[in-house]
Amino acid sequence: MAYHYPPPGEWQTYQTLVAGFARVMYDEHTVTEYGRTGQRQHGVDVFARDHAGKNIGLQCKWTHESLGSGALASECEKAREFAPALDYFILWTTARRDVHLQDLAHGLDRSGEYPFAVGIRFWDDAIEQLNRMYTVASTYYTEWLDEHQVTADHDHRRKLRIAFDRPAFLDPIHLERDFGDLLQAVKDTLVFLKAGLLYDRYDRTLVAQALPFSLLSDAKYIEGLANVASMLTDLEALLQRGAAPFGAPVMTDANDVEQCDRLRRRIVTKVRSLSR
Known part of the structure; x- marks a missing residue:
């Protein structure tokens, strides 16, 4: 049985949640929340390296609505300037899965316009990760798990x-x-x-x-x-x-x-x- 977790109520918690996913998915010792509000982050909120040493840049978009069609391309442009150079750039959003944005991400990835692979993840993907990763879920959803007796x-x-x-x-x-x-x-x-x-x-x-x-x-x-x-x-x-x-x-x-x-x-x- 999979559990349907609600999105966090604020963007700061969402960003630290994505960083929590990264610590399990990638080399946990390399995961860093990058910069702070008001500083130029070059499109990257969370930086990590995978177990093959590839550089991963994650951008977090907390929203109640779907993203505009230009949001991903805009963040990709910013990520060009990130150092060290990225091998993968992934935008994580609290929006629900959207086939049009998925198609757009695939198109940007295949275009060769950027020096990194491009991807997008939605709240549906975050739910899947929370169902996979108990330690992350228990860190950010303690009260919710208690309420549902998990x-x-x-x-x-x-x-x-x-x-x-x-x-x-x-x-x-x-x-x-x-x-x-x-x-x-x-x-x-x-x-x-x-x-x-x-x-x-x-x-x-x-x-x-x-x-x-x-x-x-x-x-x-x-x-x-x-x-x-x-x-x-x-x-x-x-x-x-x-x-x-x-x-x-x-x-x-x-x-x-x-x-x-x-x-x-x-x-x-x-x-x-x-x-x-």
Whole structure:
């Protein structure tokens, strides 16, 4: 279940919220809210670098209405002067998603007129990020979460279902063609349990963020997740053992394949019992 968060009541809070998204999405140590009211900011309210070292400039537009068609191009012009030179420029707005503005952003991006890629994000996109990022939501929407009885444990159960509702855990083992992918999925899921971050295996975008399970409050739930983590560690060791002679997990031993399948079924059964 996704929650429909309302926009912040003032532009300053919206800007710090976008900076909160950036700290999870990019290299958190590089995220800076740039300048202050009355200073020239060259179209950038929040600066960050992604994990590949690319420079990201974010402009925040708090509004009750849709943006004018010239707003994005105007901010892109200002961003030309930003130093260091940007690789990506993204305008975040509290306006609802608008296909005309999306088309305009795509056109500006494809035009080659600017030395950076151009994008636009709407409040609908912010809602998606808030549903992904519990620590950001709990920082800026504490009272709203309390009112709707959304706790860290409740949020974690929802993200747990997302983490295990994937082919790596659900597809029949005889259909598995690349045990290397399965190994990576197991590693990624362990990171989610221990650190609270789940990334897409291919483009490394954030899928879900929750508290590490050790920081939750339900002792029985924590104990169950520790058991899941232990089984995942056993599955990881089994897959890595298959990788040892060949350099990649190929699972040529039928007994290893059967053991791998049994472990997966046990893990999924345990997860389903915990996420009810």
